[in-house]
Amino acid sequence: MTDDTETISLRHTMVDGVQQDDDYEVIWRGLPVGRIMRQHDSRQWWWGCNVYGRPPTNGDRGPAIDFKDGQVRFKLAWGRLRPTLTDEEIAVATRHAEGLQKQAAGQAVAAKADVVQVMQNSRGALRHRVLKPGTIEFNGGAIDCVIRNISETGAALEVTSPVGIPETFNLVIPSDHTNRPCRVAWRRERRIGVRFT
Incomplete structure (x- = not known):
């Protein structure tokens, strides 16, 4: 499981x-x-x-x-x-x-x-494996992350630590010139799953 x-x-x-x-x-x-x-x-x-x-x-x-x-x-x-x-x-x-x-x-x-x-794939849309830099932005602060997979509805992010990352934030993806509002769906030791809101 x-x-x-x-x-x-x-x-x-x-x-x-x-x-x-x-x-x-x-x-x-x-x-x-x-x-x-x-x-x-x-x-x-x-x-x-x-x-x-x-x-x-x-x-x-x-x-x-x-x-x-x-x-x-x-x-x-x-x-x-x-x-x-x-x-x-x-x-x-x-x-x-x-x-x-x-x-x-x-x-x-x-x-x-x-x-x-x-x-296994409990997501509502097909996710694509990627390795892109991203930034988690919230309340004037920012944390760097690596986007490991992404779809139209959400993404999995690798972070140094999920501690201090709020339930909602904006995910900035410089290579795509996008800024997506997110809500955390799950947390693990060095990863968080988000749904785009």
């Missing part, structure tokens, strides 16, 4: 303790945030992206050609939804998921679904 809190994984859907074939829940931070499944008596797949408590919107579900296509379509929808989630909405969804787990435990569910696959 990975310590990236933005990782999304797939696990088999369980119904009355029975694992369902070609039917997967999408999990993020322990929360069910979607489903990818083959429709019964059909070769067509279906996908949905949702967080408990959020009303459905256009583009958060639909058909897919196959399992892989369903994953790609889910990731695109998740890339739009994830940046809009508030801490309060995440807390509500977490409490709901915990309640479902207690209910399932009380009903003595016979089997437990295992995580079958980590969706």
Whole structure:
């Protein structure tokens, strides 16, 4: 697994303790945030992206050609939804998921679904590996960084230390003549992941 809190994984859907074939829940931070499944008596797949408590919107579900296509379509929808989630909405969804787990435990569910696959690229857009100098600018200060990968929706930055870097800042990329407002999505020892806002 990975310590990236933005990782999304797939696990088999369980119904009355029975694992369902070609039917997967999408999990993020322990929360069910979607489903990818083959429709019964059909070769067509279906996908949905949702967080408990959020009303459905256009583009958060639909058909897919196959399992892989369903994953790609889910990731695109998740890339739009994830940046809009508030801490309060995440807390509500977490409490709901915990309640479902207690209910399932009380009903003595016979089997437990295992995580079958980590969706390695949990991003909403394809990222390109690069090695570009950049500058993190905030409140009149600046920190140099190296951009290790970048997409239309975000980037991974290598820094000497993530300590002192705020949750929001501007990423200046001199070689591209761009200045992108960012929000930190995850932090590691010498790297931070950002989403462009």
